[in-house]
């Protein structure tokens with residue numbers, strides 16, 4: 001039997017709307033599209049760490065552009081997640097200096113400990129998603145992993161890897177972003 005429940009259209013929280021307004025005011029009205037990257041970041045933070053198609057449609061609506069224009073951007077930049085992610089997205093640098101300092105081994109170790117696969121589904125406990133990315137611009141501290149705004153550096157020992165994972169496991173709430181207050185209703189899945 002077909003479901004009669006209408007899909008719920010995502011909505012930005014009031015705090016996010018206020019921040020989007022503030023950002024868009026920095027551009028002429030006919031150039032709202034220029035705010036697409038920060039608005040996509042806000043959308044990703046609001047809706048569980050990824051931008052579902054309906055969330056991208058909402059971004060298009062807010063910016064007054066066609067959905068395809070948002071899809072073009074969201075699929076180009078690796079920082080936008082196009083499918084559900086774990087509570088923490090570990091972006092593992094795989095560029096030369098990090099590779100020379102053991103990022104391949106680090107990746108295998110993180111896969112082994114978390115049970116997640118790079119580029120694949122989140123870990124079974126929903127805590128971790130593993131992604132490989134290019135240079136994080138902290139080459140002198142290789143190998144490096146970025147988790148949101150924080151860098152974990154010199155992850156070349158068992159102790160350093162365990163300390164990072166332990167800190168992330170014990171994190172009850174993610175750090176608040178500059179524009180938001182703790183406890184945004186739409187961000188629950190990502191806390």
Ligand code: FES
Nearest residue numbers: 093098136138139
């Ligand atoms: S190569 Fe990894 S931070 Fe630059």
